[in-house]
Amino acid sequence: MTTGRGQTVREPRGLILPAWGYYLVFFVAPLVVILAFAFAHREGFFDITFGFYTENLERLWDPVYLKIYTNTLVLALEGTLLCLLVGFPFAYWLGTRVRTHKTLLLLLVIVPFWTSILIRTYAWALILAPSGFLSSFLQDLRLIANPLHLLGTDRAVLVGIVYDYLPLMVFPLYVSIERMDRRLVEASRDLGVGRWGTFRRVTLPLVLPGIMTGCLLVFVPMTGEYVVPSILGGGLRGLFGPVAADQFLEALNYPFGAAMSLVMVVFLLGVIFLYLRVLGRQAEQNLGAAL
Amino acid sequence: MSAAPASVAGGEARVRSWDRAVDRALRGWGGVVYAFLYLPILVVVIYAFNDSRHVANWERFGLRWWGEAWRDESIRKALLLSLWTAASNAGVAVVLGTAAALGLRNVRRRTRTAYDAFMYMALIVPEIVIAIGSLLFFATFAPQLLGPPAIVITHAVFNTSVVTLIVRARLAGMDRSLEEASADLGAGRWGTFRRVTLPQLFPAILAGGLLAFTFSFDDVVLSTFVTGAGSSTLPLRVFSELRFGLTPLANVVATFMLTITLTAIVTAQVLLRRSAGRAGASGPVAGGAVEVTR
Missing domain, CATH: 1.20.5 (Single alpha-helices involved in coiled-coils or other helix-helix interfaces)
Structure with a gap:
């Protein structure tokens, strides 16, 4: 033991082991169990034989299920794009124009993120219901004659997911805009490049990692969304989340539900891998700042 | 020109x-x-605060449905279950997350990168996938744990990452000279930790615990899958009610949940501001210690 000045106190490295073990047992092992169930064979209701049966994965080629996957991807892409369109100007304003009360304004973006997704989704059910807030408001203004029938449609689900995940998009965008070297933008303007040209050729490339991180953070949960379609989607159950959930909660076909989830996990791992490949070293920094 | x-x-x-x-x-x-x-x-x-029997027709201001909610024994039971599972999950997450954050200070870069992969994955993987995996896992290996214990365990996976991020951000921004002084003056490792490091970390740990509590208290997806027969948390109660249609009772319970959640979030934020963990930029999951380092 040295007694020299400036000696640092070192906590044992082993302190990371309990959490690591916890992840292995309660996070990684459940994912492996999904894999095992996806290749299992089911006889009757609960008579499950493990092995290497591909029947569950083959059933996924049924057009019904392919349609569910495409529906889900389209919805998640639409939701991601809308989040970006709403979030970018907003984050740009926060990052470049706001000088006072910035902490408070950022806090106001975080609070909804930590507020129950159930309640925030439910709020839209109240607003979009035929006898709800929006419908009666528009009828009072005589803008529409009949009650709106938005609740229970794909549009309602889209509004719900954009609303629920917007904060996750705003943060990475804000961080990259705030960090951007503004002198480059000024230099471009001074050299006579127009406003739009500067935005497209200087600003956009600089904040691209933030855009990618934001898109990743909202796209991934949107593909697995369960609460929003359950509440705002009404009877239409053509999305991955509710259909996969039904295999466990209603149909009790665990192996098939596992196969559905497995395909989704593999796809999302592909998306995440692509993100890491494209961003490389910047990925860690970006995720760290955004989460 | x-x-x-x-x-x-x-x-x-x-x-x-x-x-x-x-x-x-x-x-x-x-x-x-x-x-x-x-x-x-x-x-x-x-x-x-609408006294109407119909959920979306405004009649007049009143507390009628608050009384109804309070008299409903199943709601009271659900609230109690939610409170204790959320608190237990926060306890587990705080212990695991704080320990991990401390250990991570001293590991090699490669170990940290490997650990981070697990930590970030636990945050990013869609909840429904973890929920399905957990249901299969518990149903296969420990069906007796389905119900409140499984709820606590699965919620703590996500929250361990949350607490680790928050405490790590605080550690990164902490001045180590106090710890060095303590060691120079002959305090042991444990003494230094208890009397110097821990007090400085305490606001971040508490904030992490509050956010972990909030996440669990509001959760629907994980709980839906791993809850056993006969136990229902408050959000599950609201969720099942909503599937039969909108009811005024749901508004009351939702508002009540909002109050608890908002109190916890705002307290966590105040703690994080006060502790001035300025280094280590982090977004909403880490409680928004958003001062960006350059």
Whole structure:
């Protein structure tokens, strides 16, 4: 033991082991169990034989299920794009124009993120219901004659997911805009490049990692969304989340539900891998700042 | 360059007025987005004080449904279950997350990168996938744990990552000279930790615990899958009610949940500000210690 000045106190490295073990047992092992169930064979209701049966994965080629996957991807892409369109100007304003009360304004973006997704989704059910807030408001203004029938449609689900995940998009965008070297933008303007040209050729490339991180953070949960379609989607159950959930909660076909989830996990791992490949070293920094 | 000074000045004026228009448009959009974020929540709160039997028809202000909710024994039971599972999950997450954050200070870079992969994956993987995996896992290996224990265990996976992120951000921003002084003055490792490190970390740990509590208290997806027969948390109660249609009772319970959640979040934020963990930029999951390091 040295007694020299400036000696640092070192906590044992082993302190990371309990959490690591916890992840292995309660996070990684459940994912492996999904894999095992996806290749299992089911006889009757609960008579499950493990092995290497591909029947569950083959059933996924049924057009019904392919349609569910495409529906889900389209919805998640639409939701991601809308989040970006709403979030970018907003984050740009926060990052470049706001000088006072910035902490408070950022806090106001975080609070909804930590507020129950159930309640925030439910709020839209109240607003979009035929006898709800929006419908009666528009009828009072005589803008529409009949009650709106938005609740229970794909549009309602889209509004719900954009609303629920917007904060996750705003943060990475804000961080990259705030960090951007503004002198480059000024230099471009001074050299006579127009406003739009500067935005497209200087600003956009600089904040691209933030855009990618934001898109990743909202796209991934949107593909697995369960609460929003359950509440705002009404009877239409053509999305991955509710259909996969039904295999466990209603149909009790665990192996098939596992196969559905497995395909989704593999796809999302592909998306995440692509993100890491494209961003490389910047990925860690970006995720760290955004989460 | 001296050819037409007047037109240059005119051009500049045009540029400036255009700049102002952009500024105004951005500010206006900012207002629109905040309204979009908060008005729906406000609608729920307002309707919780509606005395009408019909959920969306405003009749008059009143506390009728608050009384109904309070008298409903199943709601009281659900609230109690939610409170204790959320608190237990926060306890597990705080212990695991704080320990991990401390250990991570001293590991090699490669170990940290490997650990981070697990930590970030636990945050990013869609909840429904973890929920399905956990149901299969518990049903296969420990069916007796399905119900409240499984709820606590699965919630703590996500929250361990949350606490680790928050505590790590605080550690990164902490001045180590106090710890060094303590060690130089002969305090042992444990003594230094208990009397120097821990007090400095305490606000971050508490904030992490509160956010872990909040996440668990609000969770629907994980709980839906791993809850056993006969136990229902408050959000599950609301969720099942909503599937049969909108009821005024749901407004009341939702508003009550909002109050608890908001109190926890705001307290966590105050703690994080006070502790001034400025280093280590982090976003909403880490409680928004958002001062960006350059």
